[in-house]
Amino acid sequence: MTALVPLVVLIPLAAAALALALPGRRRAQQLITVCALASMVVLSGVFMFVVDSQSTLVMEVGGWAAPFGIALVVDRLSALMLTVSTVVLLGVLLFSLGQGLADGDQETPVSIYYPTYLVLGAGVCNAFIAGDLFNLYVGFEILLVASYVLITLGGTQARIRAGITYVVVSLVSSILFLASIALVYAATGTVNMAQLAVRIAELPSDIQLVLNLALLIAFGIKAAVFPLAFWLPDSYPTAPAPVTAVFAGLLTKVGVYAIIRSQTLLFVESDVNELLLVVAALTLLVGILGAVSQLDIKRLLSFTLISHIGYLIFGIGMASAAGYAATIYYIAHHIIVQTTLFLAVGLVERHGGTTSLNGLGGMLRSAPVIAALFFIPMLNLGGIPPFSGFIGKLGLFNAAAELQTPGAYWLMGVGALVSLLTLYALARAWSLAFWRSKAAALGGPAAPTGQSTEALVLRRREDALLEHLHDAPDARPRQQQRETPRLMIGATSGMVAISLALTVFAGPLYAYATRAGEALTQPQQMVDRVLGDSPDDLGGGSGKTTPATDAGDQP
Amino acid sequence: MTVSMPLALVAVMVVLYGGGVYLMLDRSLTRVLLGFLMVGNATNLLLFLTSGSFGAAPIVGDADASEMSDPLPQAFILTSIVITFGVSAFMLALIYRSWRLAQHDEDTVQDDDHDLEIAESEVLTTDEVTDEDLAENPEFEFENSPEQAEEETR
Numbered sequence: 001m002t003a004l005v006p007l008v009v010l011i012p013l014a015a016a017a018l019a020l021a022l023p024g025r026r027r028a029q030q031l032i033t034v035c036a037l038a039s040m041v042v043l044s045g046v047f048m049f050v051v052d053s054q055s056t057l058v059m060e061v062g063g064w065a066a067p068f069g070i071a072l073v074v075d076r077l078s079a080l081m082l083t084v085s086t087v088v089l090l091g092v093l094l095f096s097l098g099q100g101l102a103d104g105d106q107e108t109p110v111s112i113y114y115p116t117y118l119v120l121g122a123g124v125c126n127a128f129i130a131g132d133l134f135n136l137y138v139g140f141e142i143l144l145v146a147s148y149v150l151i152t153l154g155g156t157q158a159r160i161r162a163g164i165t166y167v168v169v170s171l172v173s174s175i176l177f178l179a180s181i182a183l184v185y186a187a188t189g190t191v192n193m194a195q196l197a198v199r200i201a202e203l204p205s206d207i208q209l210v211l212n213l214a215l216l217i218a219f220g221i222k223a224a225v226f227p228l229a230f231w232l233p234d235s236y237p238t239a240p241a242p243v244t245a246v247f248a249g250l251l252t253k254v255g256v257y258a259i260i261r262s263q264t265l266l267f268v269e270s271d272v273n274e275l276l277l278v279v280a281a282l283t284l285l286v287g288i289l290g291a292v293s294q295l296d297i298k299r300l301l302s303f304t305l306i307s308h309i310g311y312l313i314f315g316i317g318m319a320s321a322a323g324y325a326a327t328i329y330y331i332a333h334h335i336i337v338q339t340t341l342f343l344a345v346g347l348v349e350r351h352g353g354t355t356s357l358n359g360l361g362g363m364l365r366s367a368p369v370i371a372a373l374f375f376i377p378m379l380n381l382g383g384i385p386p387f388s389g390f391i392g393k394l395g396l397f398n399a400a401a402e403l404q405t406p407g408a409y410w411l412m413g414v415g416a417l418v419s420l421l422t423l424y425a426l427a428r429a430w431s432l433a434f435w436r437s438k439a440a441a442l443g444g445p446a447a448p449t450g451q452s453t454e455a456l457v458l459r460r461r462e463d464a465l466l467e468h469l470h471d472a473p474d475a476r477p478r479q480q481q482r483e484t485p486r487l488m489i490g491a492t493s494g495m496v497a498i499s500l501a502l503t504v505f506a507g508p509l510y511a512y513a514t515r516a517g518e519a520l521t522q523p524q525q526m527v528d529r530v531l532g533d534s535p536d537d538l539g540g541g542s543g544k545t546t547p548a549t550d551a552g553d554q555p
Numbered sequence: 556m557t558v559s560m561p562l563a564l565v566a567v568m569v570v571l572y573g574g575g576v577y578l579m580l581d582r583s584l585t586r587v588l589l590g591f592l593m594v595g596n597a598t599n600l601l602l603f604l605t606s607g608s609f610g611a612a613p614i615v616g617d618a619d620a621s622e623m624s625d626p627l628p629q630a631f632i633l634t635s636i637v638i639t640f641g642v643s644a645f646m647l648a649l650i651y652r653s654w655r656l657a658q659h660d661e662d663t664v665q666d667d668d669h670d671l672e673i674a675e676s677e678v679l680t681t682d683e684v685t686d687e688d689l690a691e692n693p694e695f696e697f698e699n700s701p702e703q704a705e706e707e708t709r
Contacts, residue, residue, distance in 0.1 A: 141638050148645055157656045164649060171591055178635055179598050186605035
């Protein structure tokens, strides 16, 4: 079983190479990409089942045992992240296939789109299975470099401008991460996470704190937590809809995953939980207040993305098994729902020609399917029962109530408020884009004769909703309205169905998350598993390297 | 008086970090790239310095194991150099594209129109709410006051 672990990285990389070798044959590229991603979904699902029913998988690359060799580790958290990520990658790919087929692939240089997309997937998966800090860095770099290409796809002025912001910020965070690794290595002499867990605990507490904060800042930029999040709403909205969707779903969550790992495995004794709770509260509040003041739906969603990262940090900051469990469930929920919302906005943009609420209207009548596809994830993100957003938030609040500290109670209040404000911002967007009449959106006559007073009152309310909002000056001009291909609708519907499945199967999934959360509170098990001498058939580390007669070249 | 090798490297690293950060704060994108290269090389030096004392090449048979220098940081540096090289090439392409699009003589960071609008407006824009506005629109009071405080920080 352990031999299959590297496949989640190797399959997309090999498929990317193959797709790159067939630049002219779009059909072949698409087929390769779909097949690769579908096999990754299956593989990740198998990992999830095996890891849960048996135990953590540890793959020693090249037969070199940890801590000297490179270990790839799949535990319950990694397996869940892999499954959710590959499902999202596949869903978004189908969406972009639909978009590309309908547009005749004229907008993007497609010969690089599919390979880059696969490399992005490889980077994300590599980060999730990394068993040492440097491999995590390499995973980050793979996904970042792929994302640089995707965010500047087409090379229009707006995308280049946004891309430069994104690239420079990401470079700075990568350098910080690398420098932190250097510091960690200088202090401990290892980068294997299991061995680090042992050696960092032996360091003086002030050095632990410095290392912890250095890594936290590097991961915080990636995860877009409050003081380090301002690059996100500037860069994400300009990318093509599917690219924004997959970035929103996955890239920030890789940062959150790294924070979870560093807090639960590396820095168990170094306590920054208070700081995390404060940062979580500020992320929640600042993010959602940004969302409330946006007129462009893509920017609005980018701000809700930042805001809801706060919930995840909240769960990590509680540092209890229940908190981790709720965070893990919430990550799965948020990846799926946020991606679905961005895909739905892609449909809105296509049907309505713009994402600015100023120019949208009457879409409930002209596109009822899109209205429904936006409405369900909207309620879900806002945390309306019985959807998974509600279950995740309930889990977080339960964990906070168990903790019974003032900080946790404060966060509960902030969390509930942000949940309401999320619903307010999204419901306003929905009612303006879908509910009001088309004539009102296009700036019809101010007081048309023959209208009832009710209509006038309604009109005034709509104006009041828009009163304090203005289009960004660099907003893109209204595009031609285009037909929406069935495949785009189908992919979005599929994602909505998966988000509903998170609700329907919330029982088993939350139980899984609880087991994963409990495992995170016992880092010693992970250490034994990776470094210890466990029988090979169980898939743990062997603890020793078998001497080979002809030593292979080991990177 | 001789300066020991690690100390000299630390001094070089500090200079590279300082110069790199200074350059990255510049408006010209080419300087940002140069700054990134300097900071990247400073980090490579930092990685190199983590290997502790320097010894013989870490090749089995060439020297006794106790005299070898630590090979792992060198592997890190190699990886990091490759990544920095690739990203720099991409950045150069991006800068060139930006320069072509902007059709200016300079390769500076382009202004954000929204930021400019806020900076240049003498009166408060509608994004900002004064007390009088709140008095006129009491129905917005409950949510706008905290929002605007945050909005200004953005």
